[in-house]
Amino acid sequence: MKVNDKFGDTSDDKFNDKSDGIFNDKSGAKTERDCVLCGCCLEQCPLFAATGREELSPRAKALLAGPSKFAAATLDEAAVAELAGLCLACGKCEKLCPQGVSVPRLIARLRAEHPDFRQWLWKQWITRLKPFWSLAAKGAALMPESMTSALAPAGLGLALKGLRGLRPGLGLRPWLAITKFPAEAYRQKHADRPVVLFDGCVGSGPRKVWADTARRLLRGLGANLAEAGFSCCGSTLGVAGLPGDQLAARRANVAAWRKAGRPLVVTYCATCRKGLAEYVGPEGGAGLFADAEEEAAWTASVTPLSALLAGAQAKAGRGAPAIVGWHKPCHADLGVGPADSDFKLMGALLGARLRTPAKAGCCGFGGIMQLGAPELSARVGAACWDGLDGALGFSAAPEVTPAYVLTDCSGCVMQLCATAPQGARVGHWLEVIAAK
Numbered sequence: 001m002k003v004n005d006k007f008g009d010t011s012d013d014k015f016n017d018k019s020d021g022i023f024n025d026k027s028g029a030k031t032e033r034d035c036v037l038c039g040c041c042l043e044q045c046p047l048f049a050a051t052g053r054e055e056l057s058p059r060a061k062a063l064l065a066g067p068s069k070f071a072a073a074t075l076d077e078a079a080v081a082e083l084a085g086l087c088l089a090c091g092k093c094e095k096l097c098p099q100g101v102s103v104p105r106l107i108a109r110l111r112a113e114h115p116d117f118r119q120w121l122w123k124q125w126i127t128r129l130k131p132f133w134s135l136a137a138k139g140a141a142l143m144p145e146s147m148t149s150a151l152a153p154a155g156l157g158l159a160l161k162g163l164r165g166l167r168p169g170l171g172l173r174p175w176l177a178i179t180k181f182p183a184e185a186y187r188q189k190h191a192d193r194p195v196v197l198f199d200g201c202v203g204s205g206p207r208k209v210w211a212d213t214a215r216r217l218l219r220g221l222g223a224n225l226a227e228a229g230f231s232c233c234g235s236t237l238g239v240a241g242l243p244g245d246q247l248a249a250r251r252a253n254v255a256a257w258r259k260a261g262r263p264l265v266v267t268y269c270a271t272c273r274k275g276l277a278e279y280v281g282p283e284g285g286a287g288l289f290a291d292a293e294e295e296a297a298w299t300a301s302v303t304p305l306s307a308l309l310a311g312a313q314a315k316a317g318r319g320a321p322a323i324v325g326w327h328k329p330c331h332a333d334l335g336v337g338p339a340d341s342d343f344k345l346m347g348a349l350l351g352a353r354l355r356t357p358a359k360a361g362c363c364g365f366g367g368i369m370q371l372g373a374p375e376l377s378a379r380v381g382a383a384c385w386d387g388l389d390g391a392l393g394f395s396a397a398p399e400v401t402p403a404y405v406l407t408d409c410s411g412c413v414m415q416l417c418a419t420a421p422q423g424a425r426v427g428h429w430l431e432v433i434a435a436k
């Protein structure tokens with residue numbers, strides 16, 4: 001029996017696709033599906049798992065922000081705004097929802113309707129202050145630990161630790177040399193098509209080493225590298241409830257891609273990839289693409305770097321840790337291209353050296369949620385590290401197996417750095433790739 005059948009919701013199944021939470025009602029009009037309280041989403045919600053609080057569950061948020069706005073009608077403005085802030089936008093719930101309810105999308109809409117200082121701060125940070133990120137990271141690193149602790153009650157302790165995580169070279173050294181590139185397979189598939197790298201906000205700033213290494217790898221494949229001048233993918237702006245700024249970022253990126261001759265767009269961040277994938281469809285934004293053909297060309301052009309490197313061979317050199325942990329970002333399989341391709345590439349290159357928890361945890365970053373509820377963000381982060389410890393066993397013998405964790409999302413890198421146990425090493429997988 002399908003989950004929906006339990007609730008007698010079968011009337012329009014054969015006519016409607018539940019994947020986007022929209023269905024055609026009997027008059028043919030598009031209608032948004034509402035939560036049926038089945039609870040299928042609860043077990044995967046990191047906030048609910050870490051707190052057990054029903055008001056933080058996806059189900060409660062769907063009642064707050066879904067078509068019925070059932071809970072919102074009984075709460076005052078301040079309570080609605082507070083609850084709207086308490087979601088990591090991890091998307092784990094929507095993967096399980098038989099109704100196709102997208103809580104992150106509902107919450108983004110609710111945040112836009114109830115703006116507060118966090119959105120303003122986030123907007124400045126993403127759209128105006130990017131040139132100063134490296135400076136801010138250095139400043140945070142110079143701050144004594146006592147000052148970081150003193151700022152914790154004001155909710156800034158975790159954000160400052162995350163800022164430190166923006167600095168390059170936090171304990172990671174390159175030790176993995178690519179010995180063979182799948183250049184022939186690349187040439188057969190893409191020939192001389194121009195390729196541009198989507199550096200992302202962190203890779204174009206404080207962790208430029210990611211973009212530099214990615215370009216080196218693309219040259220190793222024989223790619224015809226070009227430049228396109230992209231801005232933020234817009235994902236984090238949309239989640240924060242800033243749809244106008246998100247659309248502006250999307251428009252700027254599509255225009256840059258068009259100007260560059262519609263090249264292949266290569267990414268190395270799971271959240272950027274998800275953000276770029278969301279440009280298409282009714283949620284992407286009116287007039288973003290000239291026509292359906294251009295929209296399809298965009299989808300076909302966004303490609304994970306790791307997918308292009310499938311079939312590469314590598315050799316671990318001096319300094320290689322015996323055990324390497326992998327943190328799977330929540331957005332790893334929500335973008336375009338092969339699902340979770342970064343993990344697959346690293347698994348093929350590192351073999352048994354690479355370990356990951358059977359159940360992927362959320363790092364707890366959540367964009368603006370970290371600003372408004374750092375204690376919750378830290379609690380989810382601690383649960384994530386517990387899961388990594390279960391797979392790696394670093395707390396039992398840290399001198400033999402130090403915590404060493406790679407991932408493929410810039411937000412996860414920042415948050416894992418902020419919540420890591422003493423002595424842990426964390427970074428993007430590109431940081432361990434050695435220059436040839």
Ligand code: SF4
Nearest residue numbers: 045087088090091093
């Ligand atoms: S998006 Fe993540 S944190 Fe938000 S309700 Fe869904 S599972 Fe929970």
Ligand code: SF4
Nearest residue numbers: 035036038039041097
């Ligand atoms: S959000 Fe979806 S999965 Fe969660 S309780 Fe509602 S209908 Fe069920």
